[in-house]
Amino acid sequence: MFERLGLIGCGLMGGSFALALRQAGLVRQIAGFSASPTTTQRALELGVIDVQADSAAEAAAGADLVLVAVPVAATEATFAAIRSALGADTLLMDVGSTKSDVVAAAERALGPALPCFVPAHPIAGKERSGVDHADAALYQGRHVILTPMATSGARQLALAQEVWAAIGARLVEMTPAAHDTTFAAVSHLPHLLAFAFIDGIARQPGGAAILALGGPGFRDFTRIAAADPRMWRDVLLANRQELLDQLRHHRQALAQFEQLIEAGDGAALEQRIAQASDTRAAWHMDSFKPGT
Amino acid sequence: MFERLGLIGCGLMGGSFALALRQAGLVRQIAGFSASPTTTQRALELGVIDVQADSAAEAAAGADLVLVAVPVAATEATFAAIRSALGADTLLMDVGSTKSDVVAAAERALGPALPCFVPAHPIAGKERSGVDHADAALYQGRHVILTPMATSGARQLALAQEVWAAIGARLVEMTPAAHDTTFAAVSHLPHLLAFAFIDGIARQPGGAAILALGGPGFRDFTRIAAADPRMWRDVLLANRQELLDQLRHHRQALAQFEQLIEAGDGAALEQRIAQASDTRAAWHMDSFKPGT
Numbered sequence: 001m002f003e004r005l006g007l008i009g010c011g012l013m014g015g016s017f018a019l020a021l022r023q024a025g026l027v028r029q030i031a032g033f034s035a036s037p038t039t040t041q042r043a044l045e046l047g048v049i050d051v052q053a054d055s056a057a058e059a060a061a062g063a064d065l066v067l068v069a070v071p072v073a074a075t076e077a078t079f080a081a082i083r084s085a086l087g088a089d090t091l092l093m094d095v096g097s098t099k100s101d102v103v104a105a106a107e108r109a110l111g112p113a114l115p116c117f118v119p120a121h122p123i124a125g126k127e128r129s130g131v132d133h134a135d136a137a138l139y140q141g142r143h144v145i146l147t148p149m150a151t152s153g154a155r156q157l158a159l160a161q162e163v164w165a166a167i168g169a170r171l172v173e174m175t176p177a178a179h180d181t182t183f184a185a186v187s188h189l190p191h192l193l194a195f196a197f198i199d200g201i202a203r204q205p206g207g208a209a210i211l212a213l214g215g216p217g218f219r220d221f222t223r224i225a226a227a228d229p230r231m232w233r234d235v236l237l238a239n240r241q242e243l244l245d246q247l248r249h250h251r252q253a254l255a256q257f258e259q260l261i262e263a264g265d266g267a268a269l270e271q272r273i274a275q276a277s278d279t280r281a282a283w284h285m286d287s288f289k290p291g292t
Numbered sequence: 293m294f295e296r297l298g299l300i301g302c303g304l305m306g307g308s309f310a311l312a313l314r315q316a317g318l319v320r321q322i323a324g325f326s327a328s329p330t331t332t333q334r335a336l337e338l339g340v341i342d343v344q345a346d347s348a349a350e351a352a353a354g355a356d357l358v359l360v361a362v363p364v365a366a367t368e369a370t371f372a373a374i375r376s377a378l379g380a381d382t383l384l385m386d387v388g389s390t391k392s393d394v395v396a397a398a399e400r401a402l403g404p405a406l407p408c409f410v411p412a413h414p415i416a417g418k419e420r421s422g423v424d425h426a427d428a429a430l431y432q433g434r435h436v437i438l439t440p441m442a443t444s445g446a447r448q449l450a451l452a453q454e455v456w457a458a459i460g461a462r463l464v465e466m467t468p469a470a471h472d473t474t475f476a477a478v479s480h481l482p483h484l485l486a487f488a489f490i491d492g493i494a495r496q497p498g499g500a501a502i503l504a505l506g507g508p509g510f511r512d513f514t515r516i517a518a519a520d521p522r523m524w525r526d527v528l529l530a531n532r533q534e535l536l537d538q539l540r541h542h543r544q545a546l547a548q549f550e551q552l553i554e555a556g557d558g559a560a561l562e563q564r565i566a567q568a569s570d571t572r573a574a575w576h577m578d579s580f581k582p583g584t
Contacts, residue, residue: 143505183505190510191509192546192553193485193489195565196548197481197545199548199564200543214479214577215416215479217479219577221515224512224513226572228569232565233562243553253491254484258536258539261535262532266525280517281420285507285511
C-alpha cells in the first residue's frame, strides 16, 4: 500500500504504528527519526524502522506516508521542518491527544503542504512510553479519531481511513472542538484527578504507609497516574480551557455528593451513587456508534 | 479447626470466606443466614453453606466461629441479635470497610460477649457483589486488617490471626482510627471521586456520547464507580469525618495543579506530575510492611 513510511518520533505510539503496518504488509520501507539519537538507534535495533534518518525532513523526504508522533508541544516545529519535504500526494498524520491546537499549528506551519494533513488521535496507550514498549497490536480494536480539516485532500482522507482500518482500528470522525471537549472529559481530567489524588496523599505525614495499603480499587483508579510527565504536561496545557471547564463540572458534582454526605442524607446519596454505578456498569469500551 | 461457621450475610465477602474455609478443610459445617431468603437459598444451592438458618441468632448458635458480613449499617442490630447465642470461646469477626463505628457498635451491643469480637477488614472485593460472585480465592494474597480491641480475648485474637493466614491472607494490625484514616484515603475517597466523575459527565448535554469514547485509562479509573450503591452509601456515611478530611487534602492538591495549569507554568507542572508518576510507578499492591 505504501512505499515508504517516514516516522517522526519513534516512541510507543509511532513505533507501534510502524510495527502494525509492517505486520500487515502495508509498507515497504520505514525511515525513522527521533529527537533523541539513542531512541532512533533502539528503534533500528528492534526492527521498528529500517533506516535511521538524520532529521525530520530526511525521514519525510520521499515518503508517501508520514506519521508525526512527537510530544504535542513539538508538533508545530516538526511541521515547519518537514513542509518542503512533503510530496503533493503524501499523507501526513499526527497522533496527538489534542486537536484544536494541532490544527492551528498545521495552519500556521504547513503552508502549501496543508492538504497532506489529516489530524488523527488513536485512543490507545500504555502506562509507560518508549519504543521498548511498542506493540504491533496496540491499535487493534481501538478507536482512532480523525478530525479532517476543510483543507485535507480527499485522497489523503481516504488513505487515512484505509490505513487505520487495515491495522484493526475503529474510525470515528469529529470536529477538533468536539474531540477536545470529549477527551478533556474522559481522558485529560481523569489524569489530572489521578495525579492530584496521589499527590494529596503522598504529601500527608505518613503518606507512604497509607499508600502502601491500597488494594485492587486503588491500583486501577491510579494506574494512569504513572503516565509520562512531559507528555501530560503538554496535553494538560494544550487543552487547558476544555480541561478547566470539565474540572468545573466535576467540582460541581463532587460538591453535591459532599453536601449529601455532610447532611447524612442516605436516601439521596444512595440514589446518586446508583445512577453513577448503573451508568458505569452499562458502559463498555469501544461502544461508541457514530451519530449517537 | 472449626466445628461450625455461623455465616451472617451470605454475599460476596461472606460467601468467599465460607468457600475459602471449606476449600482449606478448616470447617466441618457452615450454617448461613441472610436478610434476603433468596440469598440464603442461593448460597445453599451453590454449596457455600450447608444449612439455612432462619435468623442471625440461629446461625450463630453452636458456632465456634461467627462471621458477620452484612452492610456496615446493619452491624449493630446484628450484634444485638446474636449476643446471647455466642459461646464464651466463640470467635466473632466482621468484614466491614470502616472500624471506629463497628467498634462503637460492638461496645454498645455485645455486652458480655464483647471478648468474642475481633474486628476485621479484608482488603478485597469485586465490582459486583452477591453470592454468585463468591470466590474461594478472593482473600488469597490480600491484606486483612485486624483492629483488636482491648476487650478482645487473647484466644480469639490468636484464632483470628490463624484463620486468615490459613486462607492465604496477609495480616496487618492497626488501631481503628488509623484504619479509618488510611482507608478514607486509599479507598473511600477514590470511590467518591469516581462516582462524582461519572456523574459530572453524565449530566452534561451529550454526556452519553462523551462517555462512549472512554478508552483503557477511563475504564480502569472508573471501574470502582460500578460498586454497590447501598454498601457505599453506608461506608461513605460511616466514615464521613475521615473521608471529608481526605477530600480536603485532595482539593488542596487539585487546586495547586489547577493554578499551575492556569498560569501555564510548564516546568512546575511537569515536576509535580513527575512526583506523582514516580510515586505510582514505584507502588506495588500488598507492599505494606508492618512498622513502615
